[in-house]
Amino acid sequence: MHLPDTLRALIIDIVQEAGLREGLDRVTVEAPRDPSHGDFATNAAMVLAKPAGRKPRELAEEIAARLGQSDLVVAASVAGPGFVNLTLTQEALASVVRAAQDGAAFTALARSATPQKVNVEYVSANPTGPMHVGHARGAVVGDALASILELRGHTVTREYYINDAGAQVDVLARSAYLRYREALGETIDIPAGLYPGDYLVPVGEALAATHGRALVDQPEAEWLPVVRDVAIDLMMERVREDLAALNITHDVFFSERSLRQPEDLVAATVERLRRDGLIYEGTLPRPKGQSEEWEDREQTLFRSTQFGDEIDRALLKSDGSYTYFASDIAYHDNKIGRGFDRLVDVLGADHGGYVKRMTAAVAALSGGRVRLDCFMCQLVKLTRGGEPVKMSKRSGEFVTLREVVEEVGRDAVRFMMLFRKADAPLDFDFEKVTEQSRDNPVFYVQYAHARCQSVKRQAVEALGPQVIEGLADVSALSLTDEGERALMRQLATWPVTVANAADAAEPHRIAFALHELASTLHMQWNRGKDNSALRFVNPDDRSSTRDRLALVEAVRAVIAQGLAALGVMAPDEMR
């Protein structure tokens, strides 16, 4: 159990002994903003007073008195409307310094008591071209989220849904076919509506190499499936390469077409919904403001309104073919069938209207057993020196993910994408990110890690290699400086941060926590300039140096854990 939880358990014990039962789950233990309020504070008295019919401050006094008797607590005082502020014993905080040095074991304290099987679907970019910067955000957020869920103890499958069955892959095939003829020496003209990007040139060449002129005189119905399959394969290969450049790999690539062949799983899912009475033939009401181009159409509809959607949704088009939504329902049905407790979709901002219907479908298909969470990534505004950089998939002039990674580096791309709440728009400026100034938080955090390593190197130089051995057993009782205690408090809350970030599905919390920890470390390092007694390495005092090295190592271990979860390198030295 980590320290905040230990304290909370202690408080719950005390409070239960006093006969209080109601509202226990609202009791929290947090590190107050203002360190003069103590190391930790609890709201127990305030949330429990009302149901117990007691006065908050009076109850707080009682709790404080009992807490004061604990081995962990030096002082417990009542403040404000009924906070109980706790100052911890040196030993209590010292235990964190020892524990945190084993970063993995320490982070494992964040593991959930009820681990789940979770599927995280992310990226799922259409295989019609290389990925652009917008895709990078969903990719990074999804990947980091998956990692954080794993730290929380869940079993995670990282999944990519390949939209290889719709009209857009036919467009891809026609575009590739032109490139094929081009490769055979023809002069081609790419009409509007097809993909003009020259990334299809290699596809054309590959087709020419394997098929020669065989496809030239065939009717479209003959060559299209052939060209399409080749094009999709090559596009997906490219997608994987692009993702690899970001150090992202998926466990499962799920093909939309595999829902139709060899077995029609879409039909099976639709049938099941029909048996459950959730499907009917009907026409949708005309939306207001859509008066002009609207015509009433009889369609096969899913009763998503029964599960919180605003309107029922079409599963079959008027020509009898499935809608994209129908395929997607079948796909999620397949995921449910694979035994996941929780499904997560990381989506682009343009999929906002899709969330309610899919959530409804999952609720219907799983009988409410499986939860679907959709997380939206807002747009990335790409600029260079303040000037907007266009990225349009149609224009063929978009900035690809690969270009960005090659220009600014994987670490910077990943960290920048995560140093913002996913549902807030993101500004990404090439010049700022490549500047490598402190404007760029990734360097700030990486530098903190490198600095920890540097301190250890310096210590070895001054005091010999033994000075950094066996640090896991130090007493850490000499770490009484306010800055040192601040670091210890932040370390103590690390497992809580991980747990919260996982439960809220907000990877950016990890990034911010690391930034804060880095800041506190840099601060303490600099305080050693004014006051040499505070330096991490003191050649005249081997014992306190070892305590401080243990603290430094604990900070380093936590930063390393966090950066690893975000997929960012933790360097031993900068440059």
Add this chain to the structure above:
RNA sequence: GUCCCCGUAGCUCAGCAGGAUAGAGCAACGGAUUCCUAAUCCGUAGGUCGCAGGUUCGAAUCCUGCCGGGGACACCA
């Protein structure tokens, strides 16, 4: 017209599932380098938390209604 997201310092954003005088970075101004990496740090200045109600001991945080910005809205994936 409906739905979703956003509205916090000049700029870019945090604010941990309501808590104690609202935080950070950048920009501005003033400092710190014989000293473990100045890619760092310290200090000053800067905010009616979009507006108006409501819920309660307590609201930037929850609810309702407006205003403003972005996105999505039947056989497009």
